[in-house]
Amino acid sequence: MVTLEDPIEIGGTTIPNRLYRAPLLECAGNGPDAVDALIDDLEPAAASGVGLLCQGATIVRGDGGCAAPGMTRVHDPEFVSRLSRLTDRIHDHGSRIFLQLEHGGLRSMETWHAEYRREHPDLEQLAVSEPPWQLQSLDRLGFLEYDPHVLTTAEVYDLAADFGRSAEYAVDAGYDGIHLSGANMGIVQQFLSPFYNRRDDEFGGSPEARLEFLALVHEEIRERAGDVPLMTKVPAETPAPPSPLVRRKLSLEDGIEIARRLEEIGYDAVVPVQTSVVWDMSIVRGEYPERAWANEGLQAEYDAAFGGPTHKRLVSVANRVQSLQYDFEPAWNADFCRRVRERVSIPVLAEGGVRERARMDRLLGDSSGESSDGGESPACDMVGMARPFYAEPRLGARLLETGSEDDGSRVLCESCNNCTVPQVTGAPGICRTPDVLRKRGELERNGAYERT
Template sequence: MATLEEPIEIGGVRIPNRLYRAPLLECAGNGPDAVETLIDDLEPAAASGVGLIFQGATIVRADGGCAAPGMTRVHDPAFVSRLSRLTDRIHDHGGRIFVQLEHGGLRSMETWHAEHRRENPDLEQLAVSRPPWQLRVLDRIGALSYDPHVLSTDEVYDLAADFGRSAAYAVEAGYDGVHLSGANMGIVQQFCSPFYNRRDDEFGGSPEARLEFLALVHDEIRDRAGDVALTTKVPAETPAPPPPLVNRTLSLEDGVEMARRLERIGYDAVVPVLASVVWDMSIVRGEYPDRAWENEALREGYDAAFGGPLRRRLVALGNRLESVAYDFEPAWNQEFCRRVRERVSIPVLAEGGVRERETIDRLLDPNETDGANASGPACDMVGMARPFYAEPRLGARLLEPEEPDARVICESCNNCTVPQVTGAPGICRTPGVLRRRGELERKGAYDRG
């Protein structure tokens, strides 16, 4: 039986244990304090013993492509070289760090952020294909604003080269691996998804062709960054709106087959995740964040982002409805991960709704059963995201052998996530959770022996 404390290799990189901090929005930007902000956000996890740190989505181009304010860009080698201070700090604690590369495509702020559009009227909305009719309807009623530039074949090659260049800069700065944001409705998922991808060149049409962008990005990274550990998220679009609203999506079996092809292409690990075709709470399941929406200090930022008080209220209403549709479910990606792991030989990483050590042990257990039949482990590593907002040094508790029943204090209330549309940092804002963290700190729960 693999245990959380056992080491594992991904693409030749030895990781000291099987716990990872999943990608989050650090909101560090690229200003003079960016590196210090990233160190403040990420080092505590490594100091607490977490084996692998994923730096959250970083953008591969100088302009556009950010899904939220304050995302860091890694297109500039001079800036990325400064991130060696971050990678050194992670390595000092014995941890490893991968950078997540991203471009938002039609999820970018150029589409949804009202103030950003006004201040940057010349920024193009990059699209894989003409937006589906469902999104065009949202444009007509004023819910979103689409004026997309559909990438030509040559421009697809240029975008893949940007991923490769950014990966090379990151490796030079000491990152141990590269992780592609292949889900959460970013441009990589848009290439893979039949909902978005209606291209008629080599990057569209068949399921194999829709995966060609990831194959091209793989080749660009290998050519420019060498034999770096390379991982990606793999989406299954099962949480998407039901027919007839959406008919063409990636099924669970499509996701399994994608993972198999990615292994053949040369990816070193995959992270299977259930993802919608629209930006909703399927990736952050849990409670309606009433505290965040009622925060008067954030109201002006919400109005700037969504285009005024009326739209803010409509978005909040949508958020409330989604919290009912996507109520919290423990380890909600586990079945997808297990099905992928049965078909590939590379490591499978599981995240989403993991909240206690018991769940971690079950996901890693080769004797785990599905009904009457032994079905084997669901994954090879287990990650958490939002719980690290609540407990930056969470690893010390989860990796403590004398606390086998450890459970995170995060309540999945989402009061940490919604404020990020204003550029606010990703931090826990729930008083009860913060009080509990203070109690644990006073007891020395985050001190490593």
């Protein structure tokens, strides 16, 4: 019987248990207080017993590529060396920490953030190919702005080297592993996806060629950072917009094959996720964040981000429509993870809509060897959550060693998404729902977050 408390190895590194904090947007930036902000954000999860922390997406270059304000850049070895204070604090609690690396490509602030564009008029998006016609239409209508620089073959090699250098700096700073942001419309997904990748060189033209960028990044990281554990998200673009608008996308079978080939390349673990071809609520399924949009204190910041009240209202309407399209579904990546796990021998990590200890146990596999959701085998080897850690920074203490039947083993997060919208202004990722905060206060007073 596999339990949440059992250790597991990823690339030769032992993780003390199978609960992980999935990558989140920390909004710490690179300023003088960045390291302290990251410690404040990440250490509580380690102190609560969480086995693995994945620090949210960090950018491998000094210019461009940020998907949201406040993202930390890890191109500078001097800055990254200061992050050893963070890794030391995580290790003091017996936990492990992986650094997620990313470049936004077309999904960057150069595309959607009006004020940022005004302040950086010469900054282009990096693009795998010319934007698809669907995105060019949004440009012509004034919803987004695209001025892409399509990477040459030599520049693709340079970008992969930047991933390798950042991984080297991270290992020197004490990080236990590297996690690539392979989904959520970042540059890695853009290389993998036929929706974006229409290249005619060695990095495009076939499913195998579209995977070459990840193979090259693997090679660069191994050469520069050694045998550090290396994992990546694996996308299946299954909840993309209706087929008349998007016909070229990654199917579930495509995602499974990508995971299989990544194991052959030498990746140590995979995180299969169903996502869209565009940046929408497919990755944060749940309710329409009405409270966040109505926040009077953030209206000016919303206007600056989206280019004025009219565009702000249009984004809000799109948000409402997407909340209906991507209704919350418990463990929505479980079937994808299970099918990947049947084809690979490396650890498979599951995240997305996991909200209670009982489901975690079923995803990992019960004593009969059967899994959670009607499947014939366990769905994953580790279970992760993201937004619930905004609501309960020390959540691990409530989930670990409670057992699946414990009444208190469900997270407080209501998937209301009121934590997500303010982050377009650079606001920190925190829970903003009064009822959830009240319940957390009661649990704190009752000692629920103290480790036994």
